[in-house]
Amino acid sequence: MWTFSLRLLTQNRLISRNLLRRNDSIVGWFNSQPCSARGKQDNTGDESFKVSRLFEPAAPKGSSDSELGVELTGRINKSDILKVLNKFSQKADNKSLCLEYGLDDYIQQKAFASFRQYCFQTKSIPAELYIKLYDIVNGAGHPDDLFPYLLNHAREIFPHLSCMNDLKKISDLTNPSTWYPQARSKIRKIIFHAGPTNSGKTYNAMQRFLQADSGIYCGPLKLLAMEVFQKSNEKGTPCDLVTGEEKRRSKEDGSEANHVAITIEMAPVDRRYDVAIIDEIQMLRDPGRGWAWTRAFLGLNADEIHVCGEAGTRELLERLCLTTGEIVEYNHYDRLTPLTIEDKPIESFEKLQPGDCIVCFNKTDIYTVSHEIESLGSEVAVIYGSLPPNTKLAQVAKFNDPNNPCKIMVATDAIGMGLNLSIRRIIFYSMVKLQQNENGEKGISSISVSQALQIAGRAGRFGTQWEHGYVTTFKRTDLPKLKYLLSEKPEPITQAGLHPTADQIELYAYHLPNSSLSNLLEIFTSLSTVNDDLYFICNTEDFKELANMIHHIPLSLRIRYVYCCAPVNIKQQFVCAMFTKFANQHSKYEAITYDFVAQNCALPVRLPQSIADLVQLENIFDVMDIYLWLSYRFADIYPHRDRIRAAQTQLDDLIQQAVAQITKLIKEANDNSEPSQSAKVVVTLDDYSKAAQSESGDRERFSEYLVRKGVLTSTMMKQLQNEFLGTSKPTDSRNFEIDSRHKPSSKRSKRRK
Template identity: 55%
Template sequence: MTSASVQATHVDDLFPFFLRHAKQIFPVLECKDDLRQISDLRRPPNWYPEARAIQRKIIFHSGPTNSGKTYHAIQRYLSATSGVYCGPLKLLAHEIFEKSNAAGVPCDLVTGEERLTVEPEGKQATHVSCTVEMCNVATPYEVAVIDEIQMIRDPARGWAWTRALLGLCAEEVHLCGESAAIDLVTELLYTTGEEVEVQKYERLTPISVLDRALESLDNLRPGDCIVCFSKNDIYSVSRQIEIRGLESAVIYGSLPPGTKLAQARKFNDPNDPCKILVATDAIGMGLNLSIRRIIFYSLIKPSINEKGEKELEPITTSQALQIAGRAGRFSSHFKEGEVTTMHRDDLALLKEILNRPVDPIQAAGLHPTAEQIEMFAYHLPETTLSNLIDIFVDFAQVDGQYFVCNMDDFKFSAELIQHIPLSLRVRYVFCTAPINKKQPFVCSSLLQFARQYSRNEPLTFAWLRRYIKWPLLPPKNIKDLMDLEAVHDVFDLYLWLSYRFIDMFPDSSFVRSLQKELDVIIQEGVHNITKLIKISESHKLLNLEPSGSQSRLPGASKSPARRTRGTKTGNKAAEPPSPSDKELPLASRLVQQGLLTADMLKQLQKEWLTQRPEQGKEKVGTRRKKKDPNSD
């Protein structure tokens, strides 16, 4: 190289070319200041100008389970000229809906899957009972009730309580929940210039922790409730109770609401021979149960941490108090409650957990809106929705009183339907649909619904009947029962989407009728659950471990803080294994997690490859092509 050329060339001359290349690879560099401004979540109270325009009166009803805190708030709600009740569960929203109308106070019902109006010609009633996600922050009310306010800390749903707390446009806002939320609520509302009046309540009936564990199911008494934290334990305990000639009711989270209520009525009926309840922590709220004694079959509950890892760790004080408080309720047959454990080694740990002070809640959840994601997409048009969420979370700015809620479920749905051509707003709505990602049929149904929508093909009642292969037969084993529960969830998904895309999901009334028929079939299956368990065992469809072996930590009584950690696939004993589990290829993350089957992934890949020409018309992102699940 000549000296002249060396003098004419310098490494800095490459910088413009490097910068242009970097911006192509990392488009965020071009607009990071705009993105940082869009994702600024440091002043949530300013998002609700209607609420800020009035001076609200805030009353916090604080107390343990069965203290009457919600009762007093509801009485004020019923006496108001207009009101809204915001509950954590559909069952609770239904309960207040029925109570209001029974008391002569016209009340509508609004949940994600259902709308019921009581006034003629569909006119809006003065009162509305809704799930907290569905509350309207633009409608003025005299009184608003936000139940279970401590769920403002929930990693996934906390944003809904934050939105209701800061945004409801009501003259009086009544909050019901644990005292652990008082300090945080007071701090949040201090920024709005609103003071919090705290009313504290004591438990209406006494409750005592026994000095002796149950140790054997032979020691069960009428009114006992055995609380398990896995379906396997539910099945095992129910089977052992049946062997002893006793009848039990069963309640767990994935059962339809109608089936839960039917099992609760069976257990509560003094004339019914069923005197024992076997349940998960689903009994913690939403059901009125006449329980004398709560028996913790285990104190170890599986959970997913912020890294997506499954952990086995002791239940928290808040969880233990919520469950234990179901014993000896004021409205039940038993005026005194008792709490104990199944195993002697767990009793000391239970007492320790119940005697610990509940840690104050430190932060409230927040969630990006559709508008914010759309603005991100405007600046990053070739980025997938899942990646947009990741970038938003990375750029989000929150102060110490807030946190950004876990978006893993949203991202799961976004990746599931990523290859389907949809507008961003429609894609966002599909991804917010509440689904159980552990149910392969529900996941594949979301995919199928999105595909039909993208083709502009309405999902009619006739189409849905063919899709689920209706009519369905009563379950013959546990796997059949779980399949029926999944179909019920698919009906819920259809109904949820029908209120967002009424033209494409036009037959909600017919689907609701079909869902009620299915609920009856599931109720029949749960009524005969011990027979289903027996058949499943005989056909090796269900592998029940010895009692408590998978739900108790070794040496738990010696080291309460000890826990076992693994990946999401590492500790699957909580669910009965599928016959095809051994055949699933480990190369695929979704199959590893048990969320989709190998056949479903093959079908997805095939559809993705055939739709690639269509994708060229829509900028769907810069993500790499997924690895062939069979490449390993």
């Protein structure tokens, strides 16, 4: 018996030694890092600690030889196991040793807790661990002998401990130019066409595009790609159109043309072209989409790359070309028509003139301003971002037509690019907007120099009836700010966006099989290595939110990744609900038919009777866009592309009709004393304070702010004023203006006090 026990003890020591050797690989990555990466007692500023918290422990696997340990030794009292584990976990030397092996405080806490629970389950632990516990309980071993088993357990529940080097290599984004071997196999000719809006820079690049044997145009918007598609075919150069939701062939036989106009996310890096155009190159810095411009600039396989955009991008492009061994040829263009900043704001809608465009930065302002202008007897064209492309074009055609009575436009900054407008004067209704930064944080802030120049430059387009452009503001307090912004040069662009690819995330999933897609992306971003002098990681909050929406649906990682790339407006609950239903149907491998969409979207729809109805039609249009986008990736799951497109065309017509009578819809909403739940707007004093602080000069009155935000209508505000003054006769809202000169009588004031 003594010989047998001695043999077991020797065997256990060998096992422990092998376990330690096997776990030495854990130390490799951590030893190559600064000491701070291996853990600190003060975790507040420790990046390693922050990264560790992204990893959730997996469930340990049971052992098939657990009964063997019991047969060889005998039963162990669980209270004795608890005493041994407490001694082991409380010893400071063991904690220090954990740090040396890369287990920071967070990993230690989770690993010790899991190991304790694991050891209590004596029927599932390996025989070697059971024998080791038996020996320690019976005085033939020391609690410190459990350390190699703890390390082995930690590596099992935290797989990243044994593959950190691999994860760091996968997320190494320091030199993305090497990702495109076909582009790097040649020295491309880079021509940068720089200049302000309406300077002819894109026109000059397009001449080379039309002359080439093959070419590709990459634009930020479907409208721009469609314009190039139409003009190229009109001039005798067969050109295809490719966007996320649509593919059109120019040749009658359906074969591919040598020229193609695409939205930039669709840019192919594996096909060769003679000439490529990348439009609006300053979008490299966009927090959400900048990666698409970086990918196109570094990866397009073309002999000539013509880049169009702001001059502030020049230095960044030159530095990017240092990594590819290429040289930038710089062509600067001046504005073709004069642009004058007026010395006075308009301050009243009655001062509007033909060719004026009022620029607002939210939908509520669009509705309010449109209603006020049309109540004065002027017809209005309306453009905002969520309108379908054809509806936007119809509004543009109405506004540009000299014979059409519509001479005023109300629009968001969606007019900044992609639309050919005949505008005489741009009027900024406000100088602040809700914006998102690189970290995904949203807040109200002043528009940038680049945004101000882009929007103001839409006035006075070359070759139209208004070749002299003017720009001003609606409010007097905004005019000095506008003059300042337009006197400055665009902010220099110093970084280009990057985004992890599906292949990189799949490699991460191989090493971390228990992590969700959202968690994988967060870990990737945290571990990624980026050359901060050139690049930044694009914001992935929308992507992660979509990933969380469908986390519970059983889809493969690749399919799940594709779904999260779909054009989903996460602000709209109905759109998100339909997106989730699509993914759920896909997981069952059931075809998503036209009838499925019609049933869930209540098709056919009728002409909207209110703003809420119009918003719902826009949401349904977005759902159909998602269907079409997915149909090009999963044709067998989304088989009714043509029927959905036909229904979307009919829906577009209804939206056009509704926008044409938008004032009537607003009036209907104003006439309802109790707004619908979907149309309610909640505004707090904190919101007003933030908005007021963001503007220079005199603070906007709270009553004006409520009307501008759509919480109160002019009619409601006037009625409140009449009640406040003790009058009962309501006044026409067209003659209403908030005036500090209206004060109650002194008698009523004293009684009120």
